[in-house]
Amino acid sequence: MNTAHPDETLLIFTRYPEPGRSKTRLIPELGQERAAQLQRRMTERVLARATALAKTRTISAHVLFEGGNEALMQSWLGDGFHLRPQIPGNLGARMAAGFLDAFGSGASRVVAVGTDVPGLTADHLADAFDALATHDVVLGPAIDGGYYLIGLTRHRPQLFVDVPWGSEHVQERTLSLAASAGLTVALLEPLTDVDRPEDLDVWERANRISVIVPALNEAHGIAAALERVASQESVELIVVDGGSTDATPEIAAFFNAMVVRSQKGRAIQMNTGARHATGGTLLFLHADTLLPDGWPALVHAALDMPRTAGGAFQFRLDGRFRGARLIERLANFRSRRLQLPYGDQALFVRTAVFRALGGFPYLPIMEDFAFVRRLRDFGAVRVVPRPAVTSARRWATKGVVRTTLINQLIIAAYFAGVPPQVIARLFRR
Numbered sequence: 001m002n003t004a005h006p007d008e009t010l011l012i013f014t015r016y017p018e019p020g021r022s023k024t025r026l027i028p029e030l031g032q033e034r035a036a037q038l039q040r041r042m043t044e045r046v047l048a049r050a051t052a053l054a055k056t057r058t059i060s061a062h063v064l065f066e067g068g069n070e071a072l073m074q075s076w077l078g079d080g081f082h083l084r085p086q087i088p089g090n091l092g093a094r095m096a097a098g099f100l101d102a103f104g105s106g107a108s109r110v111v112a113v114g115t116d117v118p119g120l121t122a123d124h125l126a127d128a129f130d131a132l133a134t135h136d137v138v139l140g141p142a143i144d145g146g147y148y149l150i151g152l153t154r155h156r157p158q159l160f161v162d163v164p165w166g167s168e169h170v171q172e173r174t175l176s177l178a179a180s181a182g183l184t185v186a187l188l189e190p191l192t193d194v195d196r197p198e199d200l201d202v203w204e205r206a207n208r209i210s211v212i213v214p215a216l217n218e219a220h221g222i223a224a225a226l227e228r229v230a231s232q233e234s235v236e237l238i239v240v241d242g243g244s245t246d247a248t249p250e251i252a253a254f255f256n257a258m259v260v261r262s263q264k265g266r267a268i269q270m271n272t273g274a275r276h277a278t279g280g281t282l283l284f285l286h287a288d289t290l291l292p293d294g295w296p297a298l299v300h301a302a303l304d305m306p307r308t309a310g311g312a313f314q315f316r317l318d319g320r321f322r323g324a325r326l327i328e329r330l331a332n333f334r335s336r337r338l339q340l341p342y343g344d345q346a347l348f349v350r351t352a353v354f355r356a357l358g359g360f361p362y363l364p365i366m367e368d369f370a371f372v373r374r375l376r377d378f379g380a381v382r383v384v385p386r387p388a389v390t391s392a393r394r395w396a397t398k399g400v401v402r403t404t405l406i407n408q409l410i411i412a413a414y415f416a417g418v419p420p421q422v423i424a425r426l427f428r429r
Helices: 024-030 032-054 070-077 091-103 122-132 168-178 198-206 221-230 247-253 266-276 297-306 325-340 351-357 368-376 393-398 400-415 422-429
Strands: 002-016 057-067 082-085 109-111 136-142 147-152 186-189 209-215 234-240 259-262 283-286 310-317 347-350 380-390
Touching: 002 032, 002 091, 002 147, 024 032, 024 198, 032 057, 032 122, 032 297, 057 070, 057 091, 070 109, 091 147, 091 351, 109 122, 109 247, 122 136, 136 168, 147 168, 198 347, 209 221, 221 234, 221 247, 234 247, 234 266, 234 297, 247 259, 247 347, 259 368, 266 283, 266 351, 266 368, 283 297, 283 351, 297 347, 297 380, 310 325, 310 368, 325 380, 347 368, 351 368, 368 380, 380 422, 393 400
Parallel strands: 002 057, 002 109, 057 082, 136 186, 209 234, 209 283, 234 259, 310 380
Antiparallel strands: 109 147, 136 147, 283 347, 310 347
């Protein structure tokens, strides 16, 4: 259900991505075209988060731009946002004018952000608006001493005067001005912005998805799964081999995967892969599961939703045997209604959340079930409405009725407190 706040306004300060005029401090490293492309991608990333926020609460989103003109901006961004050029002057004057217009239009809570902080999420925006229910000012501190977000409950022009914009003292000076005015200030999580060449790795990590594939003697089918991953940009592929005696490691190396050796055991292997990952998002993929086309964008879109801890894809089997569709319907009902997807649905989660949870519990079975139950404490577990297709070999070998019965008995035993080691032995039998 949407939380109605029609008096909330989000101001997004950006620049039209014109080569030679965008991200000028990065031009020596990237060149004019790539710097402008980075400006475009950064802006679109923030707008995606604003769009995700607008699905859960009513906000008015305004894009205040430099460079270009309204026609160019509309051609780029479409009709989903209010577009307005920034006034001339320094950053303080431009932000003060933006707040003045927003409050003059009837807003009672206004939040302003830039577009150069890749770690900014819809949750940060929601937290900022929520903080303004109890504070006069909300500030998102940047690691370099500035701030990436500021929110107000009324126009406070004094917060934008005599501030050394572009220096490491912006945040300190703003807090001092707020204290002098007797204003209460809420602080969000500190984040890193991307202004200098040495900051580029922050952007790359934030966009990178590390795909971790635990494998043991999967040479017969792993190539198809790896091909779907290796063909994508901004993806890190890690295959954690549990001691294969077939060509699994060689096939993984052919697809330019990082091959990591580990003790066998799915939880052990997935946690080992996570320790080697450098991406801001982790996706755990079974070696016999195929991700859908366009899966990276689907993952990012799901995680952009506010109050989201992680997610997975819909479940589909690659066989057309009797009972297959019933199995899929039951699995997808469980995933959506109970927020309990299993590992064969390609679980994904932000790296920071995964580490806060301590990774997968070291269980010989049902490590995915136990992990997702804990993940729900961090937020919603979203199910992407596109299927990951997994091999039906287990159902085909053991039969639909028998396999389904075994799965339900395993869950019942787990909730009954039967030790996982005992459940694993029974499952193998």
